[in-house]
Amino acid sequence: MNLRQIEVFHALMTNGTTSRAAEVLRISQPAVSKAVQELERQVGFSLFHRLKGRLVATAEGRLFFREVEGAFIGLTQLRAAAARIRDFGSGELRLVSLSALSTNIVPKALHAFQRRHPNVRITFQARMSSVVKELVASGQFDLGLAADEIDVTGVDASLFSYRRLVVALPGDHPLIATAIVHPEDLDGQPFIALAPEDTSRHKLERLFEQRNVHPRIVLETPYSTTVCAMVQAGMGVGIVHPLTAEPYEGRNLVVRPFEPAIHSRTLLLLPPDRPPSRIVADCIDELRRFAQVVPEE
Incomplete structure (x- = not known):
């Protein structure tokens, strides 16, 4: 059994006739019939009754089609995911930040980022800095903002903000x-x-x-x-x-x-050994733009 046979079966069940299935798939009617016959040999039961030149689904064929439908939904989702990855990198952005920046820098930066990438899905959480580090280190989030008291083992850390309190x-x-x-x-x-x-x-x-x-x-x-x-x-x-x-x-x-x-240092955290995607890099650009970084004294 191969994907092409399944596609032909799905097209035939969906469109009702071999001629219409052939038209949708842009293949000949004999090619449709041959693919169905090969699929029947593979599955070990008849998928269609042959009645006066027409193909009518058997009970087994209808039951099998229900399973095929589920597979095609998954295939559609894969195609959509591939399109998102092609157009927007991962197609989603996962950002976690310490609470101190969650009501000021982050909302402004994410608003600006969303204008640049309106179709990217954003997940954001405000957590304690130690939790921020663990979520980024484990790869559950694409980037994080944390206070400098954390142990940065397991993440790529760089200075994000240095401000006088x-x-x-x-x-x-x-x-x-x-x-x-x-x-x-x-x-x-x-x-x-x-x-x-x-x-x-x-x-x-x-x-x-x-x-x-x-x-x-x-x-x-x-x-x-x-x-x-x-x-x-x-x-x-x-x-x-x-x-x-x-x-x-x-x-x-x-x-x-x-x-x-007294100054506060905030760190930008990334998963180790994984260069940021284009959308993550764009988000970092927006975050830095709104951070108003002051050089360390």
Whole structure:
């Protein structure tokens, strides 16, 4: 049994006559009849009754056709996938990012990317940086954005963003009147802290220790977006990436510069030993365009 025989059988069942099947397949009627006879010999039962020059499907032929239909659906899907790959690379984009960039850079970049590739299907998830790394390393996602505290073994990592952090304050906080916030200004303040493993928190804790400053931690979270939401709700102050705070500014959240400067480094992760496809490369271009990267000092 070969694919051509199956195609002839499918065309005959679908179109009803050998002449119409031959026309659709662009072959002769005798070629249709011969292919059907060969297929019957292969499967070991009659697919058609021969009645007055016409072929009428047997019960076995109709049952076999149901199986062939399923195979043809799969074949159609394969052809569609091949067309997507030809036109758009993989035909889909799978991006995973740390939460801090999921409400600012990523939406803008994906909107711009979608305008360039309207037929590419996009999957996006916001996850903790350690999970981002595992999803990219395993090949489940095409690229990821993660904080620099992760172990980059098993992925190709490069610098994506390097930004100076800011202090996020509730809209009625007295420190709003301060042009620049210093560590001493945060002594005793209710403080929304990032998770203990966060690199930015490590830097901040060393600075507080050097200055003998003791903010009052009221909540810990791995997500900068949660820091902003809690600050917005009035629970305390926090130190965050400026782009994370951007969607919250003007809605009971104000940012101020913080000195001495603390920077956040974000990494772009790719699966190892696998050059990015054209659509992945285009997405990276858009992400970098909106990242507003500041050179490391």
